Every structure is written in C-alpha cells, then in structure tokens.
Amino acid sequence: MKKRVATLLTLALMASLCLGGCGNAKETTNEGTAEVEVKEDGAAAEEEAVDETTDQTNAEEKSAILVVSFGTSYNDSRDITIGAIENAIAESFPEYEVRRAFTSQIIIDKLKERDGLEIDNVEEALDRAVADGITTLIVQPTHLMDGYEYTDLADALKDYEGKIDTIVLGEPLLTSDEDYDAVVKAITEKTASYDDGETAIVFMGHGTEAESNAVYAKMQDKLAEAGYENYYIGTVEAEPSLDDVVAALQEKGSYKKVVLEPLMVVAGDHANNDMAGDEEDSWKTVLQNEGYEVECLLEGLGQVPAVQDVYVAHTQAAIDSIAK
Numbered sequence: 001m002k003k004r005v006a007t008l009l010t011l012a013l014m015a016s017l018c019l020g021g022c023g024n025a026k027e028t029t030n031e032g033t034a035e036v037e038v039k040e041d042g043a044a045a046e047e048e049a050v051d052e053t054t055d056q057t058n059a060e061e062k063s064a065i066l067v068v069s070f071g072t073s074y075n076d077s078r079d080i081t082i083g084a085i086e087n088a089i090a091e092s093f094p095e096y097e098v099r100r101a102f103t104s105q106i107i108i109d110k111l112k113e114r115d116g117l118e119i120d121n122v123e124e125a126l127d128r129a130v131a132d133g134i135t136t137l138i139v140q141p142t143h144l145m146d147g148y149e150y151t152d153l154a155d156a157l158k159d160y161e162g163k164i165d166t167i168v169l170g171e172p173l174l175t176s177d178e179d180y181d182a183v184v185k186a187i188t189e190k191t192a193s194y195d196d197g198e199t200a201i202v203f204m205g206h207g208t209e210a211e212s213n214a215v216y217a218k219m220q221d222k223l224a225e226a227g228y229e230n231y232y233i234g235t236v237e238a239e240p241s242l243d244d245v246v247a248a249l250q251e252k253g254s255y256k257k258v259v260l261e262p263l264m265v266v267a268g269d270h271a272n273n274d275m276a277g278d279e280e281d282s283w284k285t286v287l288q289n290e291g292y293e294v295e296c297l298l299e300g301l302g303q304v305p306a307v308q309d310v311y312v313a314h315t316q317a318a319i320d321s322i323a324k
Helices: 002-020 023-060 075-080 082-092 105-115 122-131 148-158 177-190 211-225 242-252 269-275 283-289 305-322
Strands: 063-069 097-102 136-141 166-169 199-205 231-235 257-262 293-296
Touching (some): 063 082, 063 122, 075 082, 122 148, 136 148, 177 305, 199 269, 199 283, 211 231, 242 283, 269 283
Parallel strands (some): 257 293
C-alpha cells in the first residue's frame, strides 16, 4: 500500500515538475526515495523478528555457576573464605547466577538445626537447577585437590547429564604447576614478616588416603625450590604428619618460634581444635612442649585474594571449555 501511495505521489510530483521544466532529475530522485521507504519498512519488520527470536532464545537459555564446598559450621570463617570465593566468582562472571552447595551433610544438618540456615547438598542443588530450567551449569569446587570428594562430585554430575543441557566441572585449587606456584607465592607473601630465620612457618593440611595426598609433598618441594627453607607442610590425617614436621624442625635446630596456619580453604574445626586447641594432642600444645613459642593464625586460604583468583581462573577455564 505504501509503495502504491508513494508511486501516486511521485506521478503527481512528476506532472508538477514537468510544468516547471526540470522533471527528469526529480523523477529519478523521487523514485529512489519511494524505493528506500519500502526497504526501510522491510528492515524494520526484519529487525522486530530478530528481536523476538533473541528474546525467545534468552528466555530459553539460563546459566548458573554452582560453587561446591565441603562446608564449615564456623560462621565467621565461612563468610570470609567460602563466601569470599563465591563473591569473587560472582563479580568476575556477572552474567551467571552463582549458587552454593556443601558436600558435608553433617555440617548442613548442624547449620539448619543450630542457626536455621538451609544450604543445599549437591543432589539438592542439582535438582534445583533442573527445576529452575538451568541449561548451562558450571560446577566449581573449592576443594584443595582431586581427592575422594572431588571424584564423588564428578560421579554425581554424570546422573544429570541428560537433565541439564551442559554441565562442566571446574578443577580443584592445586591442579597445575602454575596453581602450586600461585599458592606458594600467596602464602609466603602473606607470612613474609615471620620469616626471620628463627621462626618456622608450618601449614597444617587435612590429608587423605587418596593418591592426591601427594599434593602436600609437592607443595613442600615447591617451597624448597623457591628458596623458602623455613616453611613446612604437615597434615592432620595423613603424611607428612606432625611427627614428621617436629623431626624436621629439630633437625634444623635453629628455631625458637613456630607459626601455625591451616593449609585449608576455611579455618574450621581442624584449625581451631586440632591445630590451635588447648588439648594435649593439638599441634600448638605438642610444639609448646617441644620448647617452641607458638603463634596460631586462624586464617583460611579462601581469605587470600590470590587464592580466590585461582578459583576464578579455573571457573573461566570451565566456561571456555564449552565452546571447544
């Protein structure tokens, strides 16, 4: 209809211009104008169609990042460690909704009973993602290593491969050599003021029966390679043990003081009790009985920005893997 009206207007204008003696030039121009008007209408319609398609696509595609942690019942430590990692990931990927899940049902139950705080376990979080129509789910664990818990998490995700279009599992903290180097740099910079030659800086890890327990020996090797001779790694439940650490300190023979800090994401039960507790078998008490002055730093790795950056980098790698 617009084309017909435009043509009629053109003919009328042509007749008028012909009376004025310059019709040919204006005829070309006005025909061109009428043609452009038709094309603009078509482009507008096409643009509207594209917008509708885009809206439909956006409505259908929902992405989220599920941050999975062992968990802790120590509220203050949780907020500044696990919470800090989650916040760093959320700030780095604002286009994703960031969700939380814990793997320890004991901690989940305790928090619900004691504080009225409800946190999903992994299965609940995955079921919730399905119910909410999440189509792309990045699962980023805060685990230190590729141990039993990480393997269990990977197995759990397999059951949801047909329920969620895309599920990708990120890597734990200590995976590549670059990860080890970054963590070594982070913990030594954080404790540099204690490294005076008379003080041993001892990090207490959890330990595991899995082969991945080798991360602790590798961390010790990385510290030695970087020239940090006064740094030691031990574990609560595996090797190297506290006895191994004490033997190493005595062999050095020059230490008067020991600084203890957890090599764990949070400063939870192990840090507060096994490391810094007053019981006779705590690391603090054992080392005091050996004649050392002992200072305990109740700070989890999750508090360290450089460690948070490693988790962010692993999340980015998981996202990037989708396009490959």
